Amino acid sequence: MTLAVVLIGRNEGARLVASLASLDGRRVVYVDSGSTDHSVAAARAAGAQVVDLDPAAPFTAARARHAGFEALGPMPPEVVQFIDGDCTVVPGWIEAGFAALQDDPDLGLVTGWRSEMAPDASVYNALCDHEWHRPAGRITACGGDMMVRSAAYIEAGGFDAQVIAAEDDEFCQRLRKAGWGLRRLPLPMTRHDAAMTRFGQWWRRAVRSGHGFAQVGDLQPGYFTRERTRVWIYGLGLPVLALAGLVWGPLLVLVLAAYLLSYTKTVQGLRGAGLATGTALHHAVFLALSKFPNLIGMLTYYARKRRGAAMRIIEYK
Numbered sequence: 001m002t003l004a005v006v007l008i009g010r011n012e013g014a015r016l017v018a019s020l021a022s023l024d025g026r027r028v029v030y031v032d033s034g035s036t037d038h039s040v041a042a043a044r045a046a047g048a049q050v051v052d053l054d055p056a057a058p059f060t061a062a063r064a065r066h067a068g069f070e071a072l073g074p075m076p077p078e079v080v081q082f083i084d085g086d087c088t089v090v091p092g093w094i095e096a097g098f099a100a101l102q103d104d105p106d107l108g109l110v111t112g113w114r115s116e117m118a119p120d121a122s123v124y125n126a127l128c129d130h131e132w133h134r135p136a137g138r139i140t141a142c143g144g145d146m147m148v149r150s151a152a153y154i155e156a157g158g159f160d161a162q163v164i165a166a167e168d169d170e171f172c173q174r175l176r177k178a179g180w181g182l183r184r185l186p187l188p189m190t191r192h193d194a195a196m197t198r199f200g201q202w203w204r205r206a207v208r209s210g211h212g213f214a215q216v217g218d219l220q221p222g223y224f225t226r227e228r229t230r231v232w233i234y235g236l237g238l239p240v241l242a243l244a245g246l247v248w249g250p251l252l253v254l255v256l257a258a259y260l261l262s263y264t265k266t267v268q269g270l271r272g273a274g275l276a277t278g279t280a281l282h283h284a285v286f287l288a289l290s291k292f293p294n295l296i297g298m299l300t301y302y303a304r305k306r307r308g309a310a311m312r313i314i315e316y317k
Contacts, residue, residue: 009085108180210297
């Protein structure tokens with residue numbers, strides 16, 4: 001089997017340089033989404049084939065990945081590793097993922113473990129690091145760092161350029177419906193640099209997640225149902241009841257009790273996942289708060305859909 005890498009980026013700077021260096025001379029197609037830094041020059045200097053996306057159409061990670069795959073030509077390599085420009089590949093991952101696809105012809109996709117480069121730099125990075133920790137084995141979806149069999153990619157229809165967030169989840173659902181297996185190997189795969197140091201960055205990222213919940217839930221009915229339900233309840237329903245509780249006090253007490261119960265369950269879940277009590281208490285505050293930017297993201301999607309407006313990316317860095 002043969003393999004190539006599709007690397008995407010937008011103003012990643014030094015992160016992109018590190019990502020390119022981690023690919024160890026492999027065939028790389030770099031897709032740039034309107035960078036204003038030296039990303040394109042860095043990619044060319046590293047020997048990558050560069051695809052510079054036309055700014056006339058909205059930039060999305062999905063559009064970039066699909067453009068990268070198409071740039072591989074009418075007869076692409078049998079396997080493609082997708083990676084984001086703010087990630088570096090862990091030595092040995094590509095060989096391990098490649099071997100797994102060779103050994104199991106029913107697998108359409110393999111992924112591994114992503115981790116943050118600097119989880120202690122901010123609580124926002126630490127939240128990302130925890131988010132990446134998922135069990136190995138058969139899976140239903142994964143993040144954007146993935147190794148895909150080209151035949152499976154083509155059969156599933158590739159990435160949908162209109163999806164601005166959770167595009168990897170959406171693609172994975174079509175891959176599964178086409179009959180392909182997905183597996184997470186118990187191996188480190190990539191190291192990610194979220195570079196989030198400000199509350200506003202975290203908020204924007206949570207808005208983007210909410211947009212993904214709504215858009216992908218629309219495209220793949222039944223998916224993200226739990227996430228959307230929780231946003232409607234804790235981001236909208238309970239706040240509305242709290243306003244009514246200003247008139248009738250007992251209702252406000254019930255709303256506060258519902259939030260406290262949800263927070264307590266979140267802390268218990270985080271502790272069960274291995275976090276120390278203090279860390280779990282801290283992280284749970286942000287997970288509870290995230291329902292509000294998630295709601296903004298969901299409403300943004302529904303407003304765009306109703307107006308027929310373009311689905312544009314929501315950037316956080």
